[in-house]
Amino acid sequence: MKAIEIRELTKVYNKSVKAVDSVSFDVDEGIVFGLLGPNGAGKTTIIKVIVTLLSMTGGSVSVLGHERPRRDYDIRNCIGYVPQDVSSDAALTGYENLLISAKLYGHRGKQAREMCENILKQLGLWEARDRIVKTYSGGMIRKLEIGQAMVHDPKVLILDEPTIGLDPVARKQVWASIRELKDRTRMTVIITTHYMEEADQLCDMIAIMSIGKIAVIGTPSELKASAGTGSIVLEVRGKPPEIPGAKSENGMITIPSANCAHELPGYVAMVASSGCEVLSARIKEVTLEDAFVKHVGTRIDEMDQWSNVKKTRKLARRMA
């Protein structure tokens, strides 16, 4: 069985804004699946439809075989969801937040309390359990929220932009928590992100999204391979030898290679033996960024800026 099956999902807001346009994809059980795209690409909308928060305009969605909207209650029982906005109650302590979540998923009394204590210890929040969440750092809040989404051992954990607004250290901690959880419970994890590095590090499968559609789906290595090969760049003094396929200008030789790390020493030796001095050597890997540019046509940060400007302007208009 697939964890998620989506067929021709379309979502139109206010009868005018098409946020998601006929999107289809499957998520296999037990993998980390990433929806990668700039703000406004429709990632969060897809997530909100999966977790039963939004109705859909067209198409079908099923989670572990439970069809929306008829089986929403069953879906809610088997998913854990961490929304993009802070969902822990800032006025309560970490322990209280977990306890309320545990009770909402049917745990009671001593069992609920013990479970909360275990989760707090696992997440490294034990020391902070009786502090008001308002005093937590961003990384601590995210970890607490993940804990809250785990109280019922969900088969599918869904995280919307789990590391948005976090500093690099906290981001790595959250990644570690997600990986640790996934390895221990073998659940399916779905994340949305607009960070290339995050998708690359965390995901087994990535769907690149742009303006309501999925541009391409594949494993990180497949996506990178689709954007071409890496290359070896040598800085040289003197006349370089002829290398098939290589480009040479201003004392820089760029040699395309499918296996840069292994071929680098050979090329360095070959150039050096031709009497040309090698000043430096480096590898230019293909990144997800290259894959994104190939399949979407623009860099993700450019689109991001554009959509942010749009959002800010819209907000300004509403205020005025």
Add this chain to the structure above:
Amino acid sequence: MGFSRLRREIFNILTIVELEARRLRHDYTDIAVRSAQPIVWLLVFGTIMSQRNVIPTGDVSYLTFVAPGVLAQAVLFVAIFFGIMLVWDRDSGNLAKLLVAPASRVSLVLGKCFSASVRAMAQAAVVITLILILSLGIVDITLYNNPLYILLTIPVVILISAVAAGISILFATIFRTRERVMGFGQLLTLPLFFTSSALYPVTWMPWYLQWFARINPLTYGVDLLRGLMVTGDLSGAPMDLAVLVGFLVALVLACSALFKRMME
């Protein structure tokens, strides 16, 4: 719906109420500050009106008459803006979290209505205590001499606040922004208060306002509170309870049907 599911839903309602109780325990300044207002109504408005003797209140003093009204007003004011909290919860991820939990929409709405009751009860406890202190010969207030009746005001307070919160949550599901829910709350509070029997008997109003009073849930709430706190006459109680429960059921059903609009 099976029995175990019903039990689970009742447990869900209690959990949502517990959440509010815990919020209140961490920060009760709101309740403390709001307690000043009923006292102003009682001591300033009440004192002035009782001096002139313009309002016919039968054989009880005006201050005695208005005390349950002031309690009802305090409860109404706490609950009628509860929808704003719901919009806050929507704007943060709190509401999303509740909505993806395996709980029926009816439980969520009822849980939120009774969450307002938690705050209203805290408020009512303060106001009743102050009224009791004032009635110890400080001002001219004579309450019905039965402690059980004073205790019975608590379930009435729960019911009134749940209805008022239901109205506010209905606004929240329809209007969806803080400003509008606030505005419509403001728009409704004073008419509800003035066309109830909180400040003067319904018979004292012109006929068209009496008609308003009759469809105003607060009238029935005040009637119950006055019966318990002042007259000891509970002959109208079954009718009062039926109207309040009817309002609550209708509001909860309407809110549950509209609740998903909050997220769209």
